[in-house]
Each structure stands twice: as structure tokens, then as C-alpha cells.
Amino acid sequence: MNWRAIIADNRRLNMQANGILRAHKWWLLRRASQIGLLGLFMLGPMFGIWLVRGNFGASQILDSVTLSDPYLFVQSLAGGTLIVGPAMLGAAIVAGFYLLMGGRAYCGWVCPVNIVTDTAFWLREKTGLTRDRKLDKRTRLMVLAGTILASFVTGTIAWEFVNPVSLLQRAFISGIGLGWGIIIAVFLLDLFVSRRAWCSHICPVGAFYGLIGRASVVRVSAANRSACTDCGACFNICPEPHVIVPALKGKGSPVILSGDCQNCGNCIDSCPVDVFRFSNRFSMRLTDAPDLTDAPKTSRTPIPERSPRPAPPAH
Secondary structure, eight states: OOGGGGSOGGGHHHHHHHOTTGGGHHHHHHHHHHHHHHHHHHHHHHHSOOSEEEOSSEEEETTTEEEEOHHHHHHHHHTTOOOOTHHHHHHHHHHHHHHHHOTTHIIIIIOTHHHHHHHHHHHHHHHTOOOOOOOOTTHHHHHHHHHHHHHHHHSSOGGGGTOHHHHHHHHHHHSOSHHHHHHHHHHHIIIIIOTTHIIIIIOHHHHHHHHHHTTOSEEEEOTTGGGOOOOOHHHHHOSSGGGHHHHHHSSSOOBOOOTTOOOOOHHHHHOTTOOOEEEETTOOOOOOOOOOTTSOOOOOOOOOOOOOOOOOOOO
């Protein structure tokens, strides 16, 4: 089997220009982060090594530092439970971290379900599946509001009953249960129904952290946007492609300021001319494009765009 056949099509141009490691740098770091964090939670139940207790919603590090998901904290308040002390401080620490690093960095760097949805997207690309039912991105905000309302009505942390992240962790521990069914459903949804359906359109956790991410400091910048060749790789690989347009094609700041950006680095990995880089929300600096007139030619095939649907015949 030709190993190159498994490379995502949207990384091929950068792989040709800069090598396979450059085309997967941030992808490899994200996978190490996601698998490593899940592994820390699994060490205790599976091997008795309790470096971390709890789950992604609420945890304690080395039996001393308490961390809490601010989304769960909001649901607790809605349900009539005021969390004080270490748990409140833990929620503030987590919120402050994502306010610095990017709210939806949780989606790209922490959430293990992201591995499932990215795999479904890769498989769509490799099998040529084109079905893409358009979903309204505001759906996730409505689901977010619905979970908070449900917590208010029931007096519980409603989302935890169906949260795929928590269910996935329990499924790894028990080996069976509803968790695997939910994860398979998310995978099939992204594979057969709509591109990036779960993370980009439905998940309320991403919606919540997207609100925090609107003010985050660490950002991706299209600082070298004058070098753009319009190959389309960054748009095709980005889980939220609408966030790229103002920075790459606009006349103002080159910084991607949308709270929807996951700071995942996919655009950096896919770009063969180094348009993108990590920066901060206060950076307005543009990098002059290098003179490529004398550079050796590389065989780069632009990624084709979808053809528009023909207009219906007039009656």
C-alpha cells in the first residue's frame, strides 16, 4: 500500500513544498495533547496511578488543584446549586486559561471527540462522499440555551446525561454502555449527513467556549496573506472556514478574530507558502511576501471548488 494515499488531500501541497512533518506539525501536537489528556484520566481507573481524578468536566490534579468546566458551573447555577470554594476557583482558572489561549482551543486541543469527527471528515474526503446537508451554525447556540434551560427546569447538570466526552471516558473504563453508541452516532452524522456537523453546528460545549473565545488573546494570523496562491487548502481543511475570510481576503487586520476559530493550526499545516502563523489579537503586522520569481517551480495542483448547481429550467 502506498502510504501517501492516506495523507489528507488538503495537506498535500505543503507536504510537497516543505515535507510531511511540516504538513502535520500542529496535527501531531494536537493528537498528542488529546490522547495524553485522556490517558491521564485513564491511569487511575485502569492502573491505579491517580495523577488526575475525575473527568473533563471536573477534576483534581495530584489531590490538590481542583479544576471545573465553566460550562458545568453555569448549568449548576441554572439548576439552583451555587458552587463555591475550590470548584468556583477551578472554573475561574479554566475560563481564564481559555480566555488567553482561545475558547475553542478546547475543541481542537482537549476534546477527545474531535479525533472522532476529524476521522469522519478524513474518511469523507478519501471516499468521495459529497452529501452535505446544510445546517445552521446557530443551532449550537440554541442547543446551548436548551441545556441551560433544561438544567433550570430539572435542577440537574442536564448536558452531562448525554455529553459524548464524558460518555466516551466512561466507555473506555467500562468497555460497554451507551457511550459507544453516542460516539458511533456522532461519527456517522459527520460521515454521512453533513460536513463537520457535530463540532461546527450542534455541540453546545463548542458554542459556549466560542463565546469565551471572542475575547481570547492567542490567535492565528494570515500575516503573509500577500503570498496566498488561492489554492483553497486552508478553506477546505478548516473546521470553521468562514473565520478565515476577513483575515485572508480583507483589507484590515490579518488576525482571525472570530470566536469560532479553534486555534487548531490546520490552516498553518496545509499552506504551502506559509501564509498563516500563531500570533495574538493585538498584532496588526503583515509580512511582505517573498519574491518567488526565481524560485524553483513545484507541481501544485489547485484544489478544485465545487461547481455551482445549474438553475432550474423556466416553465
